[in-house]
Structures are given as C-alpha cells and as structure tokens.
Amino acid sequence: MDCTLRDGEQTSGVSFLPHEKLVIARMLLSKVNVDRIEVASAGVSEGEREAVRMICRYARQIGKGERVEVLGFVDGRHSVDWIAGCGCRVMNLLAKGSQKHCMQQLGKTPEQHISDILETIGYAIESGISVNLYLEDWSNGMKDSPKYVYQMVDALKDCGVQRFMLPDTLGIMNPLQVIEYFRKMRRRYPNVHFDFHAHNDYDLAVSNSLAAVLGGVRGLHVTVNGLGERCGNAPLASVQAILKDQFHAVTSIDESQLNDISHLVEGYSGIAIAPNQPIVGDNVFTQVAGVHADGDTKNKLYYNDLVPERFGRKREYALGKNSGKANIAKNLEELGLELTPEQTRRVTQRITELGDKKEIVTQEDLPYIVSDVLKHDAPEDRVKLVSYVVSTAYGLKPGANIKVEINGRQYEAAATGDGQYDAFVKALRYIYRKYLGRTFPILHNYVVSIPPGGRTDALVQTIITWNDNGHLIRTRGLDADQTDAAIKATFKMLNIIEEKQ
Numbered sequence: 001m002d003c004t005l006r007d008g009e010q011t012s013g014v015s016f017l018p019h020e021k022l023v024i025a026r027m028l029l030s031k032v033n034v035d036r037i038e039v040a041s042a043g044v045s046e047g048e049r050e051a052v053r054m055i056c057r058y059a060r061q062i063g064k065g066e067r068v069e070v071l072g073f074v075d076g077r078h079s080v081d082w083i084a085g086c087g088c089r090v091m092n093l094l095a096k097g098s099q100k101h102c103m104q105q106l107g108k109t110p111e112q113h114i115s116d117i118l119e120t121i122g123y124a125i126e127s128g129i130s131v132n133l134y135l136e137d138w139s140n141g142m143k144d145s146p147k148y149v150y151q152m153v154d155a156l157k158d159c160g161v162q163r164f165m166l167p168d169t170l171g172i173m174n175p176l177q178v179i180e181y182f183r184k185m186r187r188r189y190p191n192v193h194f195d196f197h198a199h200n201d202y203d204l205a206v207s208n209s210l211a212a213v214l215g216g217v218r219g220l221h222v223t224v225n226g227l228g229e230r231c232g233n234a235p236l237a238s239v240q241a242i243l244k245d246q247f248h249a250v251t252s253i254d255e256s257q258l259n260d261i262s263h264l265v266e267g268y269s270g271i272a273i274a275p276n277q278p279i280v281g282d283n284v285f286t287q288v289a290g291v292h293a294d295g296d297t298k299n300k301l302y303y304n305d306l307v308p309e310r311f312g313r314k315r316e317y318a319l320g321k322n323s324g325k326a327n328i329a330k331n332l333e334e335l336g337l338e339l340t341p342e343q344t345r346r347v348t349q350r351i352t353e354l355g356d357k358k359e360i361v362t363q364e365d366l367p368y369i370v371s372d373v374l375k376h377d378a379p380e381d382r383v384k385l386v387s388y389v390v391s392t393a394y395g396l397k398p399g400a401n402i403k404v405e406i407n408g409r410q411y412e413a414a415a416t417g418d419g420q421y422d423a424f425v426k427a428l429r430y431i432y433r434k435y436l437g438r439t440f441p442i443l444h445n446y447v448v449s450i451p452p453g454g455r456t457d458a459l460v461q462t463i464i465t466w467n468d469n470g471h472l473i474r475t476r477g478l479d480a481d482q483t484d485a486a487i488k489a490t491f492k493m494l495n496i497i498e499e500k501q
Helices: 018-032 046-061 078-085 099-106 110-126 138-144 146-156 175-188 205-214 236-247 255-269 290-296 324-335 341-356 363-375 420-434 482-500
Strands: 037-041 068-073 090-096 130-136 161-167 194-197 219-221 383-393 396-406 409-416 442-449 460-468 471-479
Touching (some): 018 037, 018 046, 018 255, 037 046, 046 068, 046 078, 068 078, 078 090, 078 110, 090 099, 090 110, 099 110, 099 138, 110 130, 110 146, 130 138, 130 146, 138 161, 138 175, 146 161, 146 175, 161 219, 175 194, 175 205, 194 205, 205 236, 236 255, 324 341, 341 363, 383 420, 383 482, 396 420, 409 420, 420 482, 442 482, 460 482
Parallel strands (some): 068 090, 130 161, 161 194, 194 219
Antiparallel strands (some): 383 396, 396 409, 442 460
C-alpha cells in the first residue's frame, strides 16, 4: 500500500493540492500499479474532501475503486459518514496499539476503547464500508504491553476487520525485533492478515520492512521517495527492488515507472531527491572512476542486478578529474564522436583540469570541450599567449600583465582598464602599436553565455565580434572562467588576422 498522499503529506512543509493528489493517484494506480493507495485523513478539510472524491471517481472508472483507502478515526459515525460521502469504500481505522497510548492519550481502559472501536466498525460495515484496523504504536505495545496488544486482537479479529495494520509509529524497532514480534503475532493469529507500516527514524525502514516479510507479514506500507512524518517511511522503489532481487518476490509493480513517479512527487512536494537515493537518485547509475568504465567494456564487470534500463533509466559515465580515458570514450561513443587516441588524451586532460577547479562537467559540455581543445593552441597558431596576470582590488583599477608570442618573438606589456578583460586588451593594443606598428581591431560586440542547451555550470561561452578596418570577425572562446573564455576568443581573432597578413 502506498501512503504518499496521506502519511507522505505529513512531511514537514508538504501539502498537495487536490488536482496534484489526483495526478499522483492516477499514476500510482494505472502506471506504477500499486495494489492499494491511502489518499487522505477523514474530516481534515474541504480540499481534502474534493481530492478524495476525484480520486475515487477516477478509480471507479478504471475498475479499481476498492484500491482507494482513507484513514478514519474512532469517533462514532463522523469518519464513516465523511468517507462514504466521498465515494470511498475502504476505511483504515486508527486505534491504539499500546496500553500507554490508550490510557494516557485517550484516558480510557482497554475495554472502553474496544467498545468504541466495535461501534465504529459496526456502523462502517452497515454503511457498506470495508474496514482495516491500524494499531497505532504497536511496536511499543509489543515491547511494553504485549498482553494489551493480544487483548485488542482477540476482541477484534472476528468482527469483520479485513487487515490488521501494525505500525512502528515512532521508528524504534530493529530487524531482529520485527522478526520476533511478527512471528509471535503469526503464531497466535495464523489466519489474520497483517500489514507492516515502517518509519525511518533509525534509517531502518527498508530493513525492517524486509524483516517483516521474513516474519510472515502479508502487506507492506511505503511512500514515494520515503516521504513521511519526521524521517519518513520506507521508500517504494527501494522496497520493490529488494523484494524482487533479494527475496525473489513477485509483485504487481511496473518498475519502469518508478523513476517517473519519484520525480513527479519530487516536483509536487518540493522535497528534492538526494542524488545518492537508491534507484531514483541522479547519481545511482553514474560511474565516476575510470576503472569502472573500463570494466564495463570488458564483460560488464561493474554491473549488478540494478541495471538502469529496468527502471526506465540509462547508465552514465561522469566527466571529471577521476574520469580517465574509458569514461571519456563512453561519453564520446554515446554522442557519436570519434577521436584519435591523442585527441582523446587532450580532451581527458582538459576535463581533468576542469575537475580540479571543482567544475561539474556534463555530457552536454563534451562537444564544446572537444571543439575548444582541438582548435585552441594548435601548432599553426602564429599568435600565442605565453602568460598573463590580471588583478582587481577595491578602490583600484583592474590591471593586466601579459606576455605573448607573435610569429616566434615574445613581447610583454602592462595596462589598467575598466575591467580585467579591458586591461588585457589595452596591454595587447600597446604591444601591437609599439612593437609591430599595427592597429588593433575595434571591439564591436561582446556576449557571454553558457553553451547552447543551458544545462551546464562548468563552461562559459564568450562570443566576440571585432571590426578590422570595416571587416567583421566573429570568434568564440570556451572556458570555466569568463575572462579566460574572452581571451581565447581574442587570440582566435588575432590568428585569423595573422593568417591574412
């Protein structure tokens, strides 16, 4: 049972609009194909009522009306009437699963609480509503007051409850306790259907869910992306993958939809998926180390059963200082680019340099890096940058000291300007005027952007248009640093002019 729209909405700061709930519910039922969805708590608001009505109407249209469930309370007829009025046919009734909660929160004896529960269940069944029963704080109940738990189940197991849903409400259990408690419940009540509802306070929600399966549980509660109160619930994608791969369990879930539902809920909830979140995180199918990429080309040495295609994704090879030639080759192959070994080496070196600057390099950057590396610093360049220093300080004009090589001879100059690049160009103009007796082209236009596609933060693209005696020259530079990108564009222009000379 997926509880994203009920328990998941108890995540701090998360509130779904009615139409958002409908979109999520439609995908869970018709594409992800979960067995059941819990979509709301009875009596919360008019918006909640409208959401439940829309979801139930849709579920009936596709023949899955009995899969929609709403949390109800031991409040006489109120919750039952609210749920029935929305067109929902299943109520998950919240009762107390520990003696402490019963006597201290409700201020009632177990007998009084049982009497109230029986009254609500009886009215629900008369109204045509199926009832599942939550025993809230069941984990503490088994730990501190097991006789109370048994008293509750003994009294309620034959009154028409379909499922007893046993929550670790405060997330206190470990897998060994889960196995122990569920085996006790199964031995005492072999014909009762038990669900388990885990919370993740100790980062054990997934482990505890699997332990519950070992203990004989017949239903598990999950949420998309592990949303839920405090540290959240067991994530749907993780539980599904482990059930299938580690337990060889057969479920109805369409795994190819798990990535899409996770990102849909991420967008509506505003809670970002961690990059290293198993199955659905951005990084989980990305190889960083070059040795891993190399192994993947040699009989898939670094693959496991969690192949990305299974979840509607694909394997990627990160570009950075740890990439190595194998990662670069994989990305070039993906883009259909063929380079010589020497060209690949130079591209790898450039990506490593960007990685040392903590720049994030994406596959979208790669064509621009290849173009830049193979065109810049070519042996035939007649004008080369030997070295430079640019500086800026509060209250002082930016300055530049440069050394360039023109047709085999080196020249140095210094200048100040209105910006670092302006100072650099003024120093170049000085060299051309004093040492070469030549005019320097006039800057006509200067545009800074990221490369087309707008999906990189590793590179800056600078496109500069120059006016050389009435002739316009347009050049482009690419670098992680804006000033460097502009300098590269400038030297491309100077080499074009030098070739004409």
